[in-house]
Amino acid sequence: MIELKGVSFAYVKEDVIKDVNLLLGPGVTAIIGPNGSGKTTLLKLAAGIYRPRVGEVLIDGINPWSVPETVKTSIRRNVVYIHEEPIMLRGSVADNVAYGLRIRKLPADEVVIRTEEVLEVLGIKHLAHEKAQTLSAGQKQRVALARALAVRPKNLLLDEPTANLDRCGRETLMELVKDLVRKGVCIAIATHDRLLAFKLTDRVVFVENKTAIFVEGSGGRWLI
Amino acid sequence: MWQELTDIVVRSLLISGMATVLATSWGIPITMILTVKESKFRRALLDVANTLVAIPTVLIGLLLYLLFSRSGPLGFFGILYTPTSIALGEAILITPLIISLSASVLRETKTDIWEMAISIGATERQALVVMVTESLPKLLTAVLLGFNRAIGELGVALILGGNIKGLTRVMTTAIALEVSKGEFELALTLGGILLFVTFLVTVIVRKVGRDL
Numbered sequence: 001m002i003e004l005k006g007v008s009f010a011y012v013k014e015d016v017i018k019d020v021n022l023l024l025g026p027g028v029t030a031i032i033g034p035n036g037s038g039k040t041t042l043l044k045l046a047a048g049i050y051r052p053r054v055g056e057v058l059i060d061g062i063n064p065w066s067v068p069e070t071v072k073t074s075i076r077r078n079v080v081y082i083h084e085e086p087i088m089l090r091g092s093v094a095d096n097v098a099y100g101l102r103i104r105k106l107p108a109d110e111v112v113i114r115t116e117e118v119l120e121v122l123g124i125k126h127l128a129h130e131k132a133q134t135l136s137a138g139q140k141q142r143v144a145l146a147r148a149l150a151v152r153p154k155n156l157l158l159d160e161p162t163a164n165l166d167r168c169g170r171e172t173l174m175e176l177v178k179d180l181v182r183k184g185v186c187i188a189i190a191t192h193d194r195l196l197a198f199k200l201t202d203r204v205v206f207v208e209n210k211t212a213i214f215v216e217g218s219g220g221r222w223l224i
Numbered sequence: 225m226w227q228e229l230t231d232i233v234v235r236s237l238l239i240s241g242m243a244t245v246l247a248t249s250w251g252i253p254i255t256m257i258l259t260v261k262e263s264k265f266r267r268a269l270l271d272v273a274n275t276l277v278a279i280p281t282v283l284i285g286l287l288l289y290l291l292f293s294r295s296g297p298l299g300f301f302g303i304l305y306t307p308t309s310i311a312l313g314e315a316i317l318i319t320p321l322i323i324s325l326s327a328s329v330l331r332e333t334k335t336d337i338w339e340m341a342i343s344i345g346a347t348e349r350q351a352l353v354v355m356v357t358e359s360l361p362k363l364l365t366a367v368l369l370g371f372n373r374a375i376g377e378l379g380v381a382l383i384l385g386g387n388i389k390g391l392t393r394v395m396t397t398a399i400a401l402e403v404s405k406g407e408f409e410l411a412l413t414l415g416g417i418l419l420f421v422t423f424l425v426t427v428i429v430r431k432v433g434r435d436l
Binding site: 044047048049069070073076077079080081082083085087089090099100103104147148151 | 336337339340341342343344345346347348350354357358
């Protein structure tokens with residue numbers, strides 16, 4: 001669970017996010033808003049990538065910016081943020097998926113098992129030895145998702161996850177999200193895809209004019 | 225004749241290579257710190273580095289000459305007119321170039337690789353490592369351009385090395401000497417060799433970079 005309390009953030013001088021109070025709790029939260037409204041910034045603040053100028057971000061009740069570096073990393077490891085444009089490291093798909101596991105210094109055999117497991121789940125096992133940077137945008141999106149799932153995060157933040165996916169990919173993603181929610185993962189999705197939001201989310205956050213309006217309730221009433 | 229020519233070519237490669245290693249050993253870490261730590265001085269320091277890229281080589285040569293000459297503050301080192309002084313001078317000459325080029329490479333990587341690494345759970349040190357390893361081919365290009373600048377410069381080598389036969393004579397100072405003697409044909413041949421050697425190093429480094 002991630003909570004933003006009175007958070008403001010500026011890249012240079014002017015705030016792009018101002019006094020946001022938000023709870024990304026169990027289930028799926030959709031973050032909706034026009035281009036440039038601050039959806040991505042909001043997710044990066046929630047992931048502990050950006051430091052708020054004012055206010056605090058609590059990841060599972062702890063502010064990662066007020067604790068020592070080692071604790072900060074362990075707090076951050078409860079959250080994974082996936083970029084809109086998936087970022088691939090040089091090397092194979094399997095190397096990319098295993099990256100999060102290796103930096104956690106898991107035993108080599110467990111790294112292999114978990115990597116194969118998520119590649120299977122996402123239907124990209126046949127790409128395991130391909131160079132990740134040569135894949136299509138949709139395939140990269142799946143690899144990024146696999147890399148995130150491999151580390152079994154408690155909180156998953158997805159930035160426009162369907163942007164590069166075909167219909168089959170979208171359906172796989174939806175099933176995955178439902179499965180993760182059943183397992184207790186808190187998910188936030190920044191999206192323009194209202195159908196995805198309608199089908200999956202329990203609550204929605206509208207981001208506009210540098211702030212966020214929080215609406216509780218499933219069934220997509222807020223989409224009408 | 226050929227023996228002397230080979231010596232000059234090898235000496236040039238060694239001195240410029242040493243200068244490149246030195247400049248890389250302090251230039252890249254400085255750039256990494258400037259990139260990762262969002263200091264307000266970052267932009268100003270990069271502006272200084274960009275300006276110093278255009279500094280005349282003779283000016284650096286002169287400043288170091290004043291430092292290393294017997295009556296200068298660092299004269300006790302006794303390195304004036306040695307290959308070491310040329311390497312040091314060339315290292316200082318190419319440092320701004322390496323900083324300037326690698327800064328743009330690392331800046332680009334910071335916004336994607338760094339964030340990706342942090343978001344998947346890397347410590348800042350792990351993120352820094354992956355940021356550098358992912359940038360290696362491009363960083364290598366920055367270093368290579370530094371080497372090319374070092375091997376092709378004249379002012380530092382002439383002022384700090386003194387163009388001493390068998391000790392500090394490198395390709396550019398040899399060319400200058402032949403021109404002053406009116407031996408244009410030999411000077412042009414040396415120029416051709418300089419270009420060919422630089423081309424060869426560029427190709428080798430590019431191939432190495434591709435395999436990294």
